[in-house]
Amino acid sequence: MKDTVTLGLVQQGCNASDTATNLAASLAGIREAAALGAKLILLPELHLGPYFCQTENTTQFDLAEPIPGPTTEKLAAAAKELGVVIVGSLFERRAAGLYHNTAIVLDADGTLAGKYRKMHIPDDPGYYEKFYFTPGDLGFTPIDTSVGRLGILVCWDQWYPEAARLMALAGADILLYPTAIGWNPLDEPKERERQLEAWVTVQRGHAVANGIPVAACNRIGQEMDPSGTTPGIRFWGNSFVAGPQGEVLSRADDTGPQVLRVEIDRMRSESVRRIWPFLRDRRIDAYGDIVKRFRD
Numbered sequence: 001m002k003d004t005v006t007l008g009l010v011q012q013g014c015n016a017s018d019t020a021t022n023l024a025a026s027l028a029g030i031r032e033a034a035a036l037g038a039k040l041i042l043l044p045e046l047h048l049g050p051y052f053c054q055t056e057n058t059t060q061f062d063l064a065e066p067i068p069g070p071t072t073e074k075l076a077a078a079a080k081e082l083g084v085v086i087v088g089s090l091f092e093r094r095a096a097g098l099y100h101n102t103a104i105v106l107d108a109d110g111t112l113a114g115k116y117r118k119m120h121i122p123d124d125p126g127y128y129e130k131f132y133f134t135p136g137d138l139g140f141t142p143i144d145t146s147v148g149r150l151g152i153l154v155c156w157d158q159w160y161p162e163a164a165r166l167m168a169l170a171g172a173d174i175l176l177y178p179t180a181i182g183w184n185p186l187d188e189p190k191e192r193e194r195q196l197e198a199w200v201t202v203q204r205g206h207a208v209a210n211g212i213p214v215a216a217c218n219r220i221g222q223e224m225d226p227s228g229t230t231p232g233i234r235f236w237g238n239s240f241v242a243g244p245q246g247e248v249l250s251r252a253d254d255t256g257p258q259v260l261r262v263e264i265d266r267m268r269s270e271s272v273r274r275i276w277p278f279l280r281d282r283r284i285d286a287y288g289d290i291v292k293r294f295r296d
Contacts, residue, residue, distance in 0.1 A: 008033025013221035045180040064093035080110030114143035118154040140166035167212035182235035204246035
């Protein structure tokens with residue numbers, strides 16, 4: 001395995017009304033990233049269509065598909081053709097009435113290396129995910145690929161240090177977050193700035209605390225509320241990659257689609273962990289209360 005790996009992030013709009021158009025945009029972004037030399041390519045959360053969780057509507061379950069399934073096959077074909085590892089994000093139909101928000105990893109030979117089912121499921125205005133998604137049951141288990149051991153987490157997972165830590169403790173070389181997050185258009189500019197910088201800061205903290213790179217790939221653009229009761233969501237983009245000391249290696253803006261190319265030095269984590277040995281100094285004998293909801 002090489003000392004470096006080139007990572008590509010495909011920040012894209014996902015608001016076309018048909019799946020084929022959104023998938024075509026994902027594939028075009030994958031090809032652009034591969035042309036830039038990327039060997040590991042990350043897509044946004046649920047990139048096949050608009051973020052349907054703004055409302056609760058049972059007809060949206062028709063969007064779900066099995067894994068493996070038609071989208072897995074198309075992404076696998078692209079991975080094999082281009083010789084790249086692709087991390088996609090799908091609405092998984094596991095059985096009637098049982099659905100997951102699932103990330104899939106296609107290795108460079110086109111095989112399905114593994115999948116991760118989103119563990120933390122939000123239920124907030126505009127983000128009614130508990131209506132659609134069963135919490136993941138695959139745990140925080142990294143996925144081995146030809147470019148390394150990938151710690152895949154999804155969107156709301158990115159706010160939880162426990163998820164990042166468990167992936168790191170299982171040997172993840174990098175944390176990858178497919179994401180769909182944005183502003184309420186009614187929020188004031190200062191509140192928007194606080195939310196965005198909190199999102200970046202907490203993930204940079206995961207990089208620091210675990211001594212490994214972190215990448216978050218977000219969707220971009222305005223998506224309307226189908227019910228018309230709210231102004232919808234303005235997805236803020238700002239996809240970025242941070243190194244193992246939290247240093248921002250590359251960051252997109254909030255203006256439109258963009259493909260980021262970032263060279264990751266595999267040996268940086270080894271070097272950083274030698275000078276900041278957080279894993280060595282953990283007091284695992286004193287953390288029992290961490291599994292409680294709250295300490296009364």
